Amino acid sequence: MRYFLVAASLALGLAACQSSRLVYPTGIYKSVASFRQQRPNTPGTQAGRVLFQRKLFVETAAAGGRGRTKVALDSAWGYAAANGAAYRVYRQQAFRIEQVDSLVLYSHQEYLPDPAYVATATSLQHTTRYYFSNGLNGPVQLLTRKRLKRTFATNLAFVQLLDQRLFHSLTAREQQGSDPNTYRVVALYRQSLAPATR
Numbered sequence: 001m002r003y004f005l006v007a008a009s010l011a012l013g014l015a016a017c018q019s020s021r022l023v024y025p026t027g028i029y030k031s032v033a034s035f036r037q038q039r040p041n042t043p044g045t046q047a048g049r050v051l052f053q054r055k056l057f058v059e060t061a062a063a064g065g066r067g068r069t070k071v072a073l074d075s076a077w078g079y080a081a082a083n084g085a086a087y088r089v090y091r092q093q094a095f096r097i098e099q100v101d102s103l104v105l106y107s108h109q110e111y112l113p114d115p116a117y118v119a120t121a122t123s124l125q126h127t128t129r130y131y132f133s134n135g136l137n138g139p140v141q142l143l144t145r146k147r148l149k150r151t152f153a154t155n156l157a158f159v160q161l162l163d164q165r166l167f168h169s170l171t172a173r174e175q176q177g178s179d180p181n182t183y184r185v186v187a188l189y190r191q192s193l194a195p196a197t198r
Contacts, residue, residue: 022100023084028058029077032136040080042069047079049094056089088133090140095131099182103152103189105171106131106140130171132185143170143185158192 026047027040034041044058045066054073059066078088078097087094088106095106107128130143134151141147145162148170152158170185182190 022086024080024086026058026080026082026084028056028071028079030075031077035078035086035136042071044069046082048081049073054092088136088140093140095140098130099186100136101186101189102135102193103186104133104136104138105143105183105186106133145170148185152189155189155192158189161188161192 024035025038025040025043026045027043028047029035030041040047040058042058044060046059048057049055050057050070053070055070056073056076056079058069058071058079060069061067073089073092076089078086079094080086086097088097088104089095093108095108097104098107099105107130110127110129112125112127131140132143132148132151133140138151141151145166148162149159165184165188168184170183170188172184173181174184174187
């Protein structure tokens with residue numbers, strides 16, 4: 001009985017974490033406008049990248065079975081997979097959209113050399129790197145304090161908040177309002193835009 005209660009509470013906790021993420025309709029988005037309106041230009045039941053090709057695919061349920069449409073990467077703004085996760089296509093790469101605000105946060109799965117095993121073919125280690133952009137159409141950049149300061153140089157409050165938290169991770173999650181999954185960098189950005197209270 002005790003194990004059942006632990007499993008049930010874990011399942012409810014995971015469901016609560018997942019429900020705070022915005023879910024996008026499955027399909028391919030050709031512009032920021034269609035993404036904002038959550039209306040894919042090519043809707044379907046599944047979407048993703050075609051391996052070893054510079055194309056996206058979308059599957060549709062047809063009366064006679066399944067249909068599959070392919071679209072060139074450079075003709076699409078992004079896509080949403082069947083699980084609701086959204087991706088932005090930038091310079092032939094698909095970046096997962098983690099949080100949308102004026103500052104947009106992305107993640108990207110990458111394989112980097114493992115310093116312990118540099119000489120072998122199996123020396124790659126899987127890691128998640130974070131990126132950001134100023135708005136949904138801005139260039140996607142690696143998330144570093146230096147690049148944030150350069151991109152948002154006119155927002156002096158944000159630059160000061162970044163300087164005050166030198167030893168804090170920008171990708172840690174914080175409770176902000178009703179959303180327990182706000183990334184710290186987005187929370188700092190929102191805080192910098194809030195009117196100063198005295």
